[in-house]
Amino acid sequence: MSKLDRRTIKTREAIYQALIELMSEKDFDAITINDISNKANIHRGTVYLHYSDKFDLLEKVIKNHLGNMMKFCMLSKLPEERLDLDRSLLQMFLYFEAHFSFYYTVLTHTGISCFREQLIQLVKNGIVERLKASGNIEESNNQVAVQFLLSAHVGVVEWWIINKMPLTPLHVAEELRDMLDKYDMQKTSVCGS
Structure with a gap:
């Protein structure tokens, strides 16, 4: 597996985990892409590289x-x-x-x-x-x-x-x-x- 592939997998896992943690803290409707990117410790643009919005992310998870x-x-x-x-x-x-x-x-x-x-x-x-x-x-x-x-x-x-x-x-x-x-x-x- 190439370095990029491992990085992509790690990034997606961080985004998944951030969403799950945030969902245990507040309603899904109140969660923003900024919340997800902050919790995952990545730039919000990185989230959009992988998912069109939080609904797309939730569906894929x-x-x-x-x-x-x-x-x-x-x-x-x-x-x-x-x-x-x-x-x-x-x-x-x-x-x-x-x-x-x-x-x-x-x-x-x-x-x-x-x-x-x-x-x-x-x-x-x-x-x-x-x-x-x-x-x-x-x-x-x-x-x-x-x-x-x-x-x-x-x-x-x-x-x-x-x-x-x-x-x-x-x-x-x-x-x-x-x-x-x-x-x-x-x-x-x-x-x-």
Whole structure:
């Protein structure tokens, strides 16, 4: 990787971190590019080299984190390409733990409903794909099954993060896996086995 690439990566990371820190201090609407550049210790023009405005920055930060989160899930895998449910769920919760400040901030920050909406849509798309691939659900029950699984997955993640991780990543992953086992939902789980 060239020097410029490393510098660009460091600059973007500083900008991302500045935004997250500022969002934990005040409403997103009150944050300015000057605030972001001051917090990141860079010139405001540098921010504009990478992002058109604070909304573009927020959108890219969200897409980056959701994309990284999905690397731990199996949304694109077919049921016959089974991965270990324990490992995939644990890795996902370890990722949330490692990036707790981001997820906590966007889930508890008023005015940032776009994160939750994107998270829900991403998980929903994965569930629909898994249900179609599994072929084990009738078309008429699809909407209820999708909503049920969506609520279960997103609800557990939100509860765990908003409550500042009251269980270890291993414990919450095991509990979620046990619930999926109990109701025989592994075949349609967003992070399925």
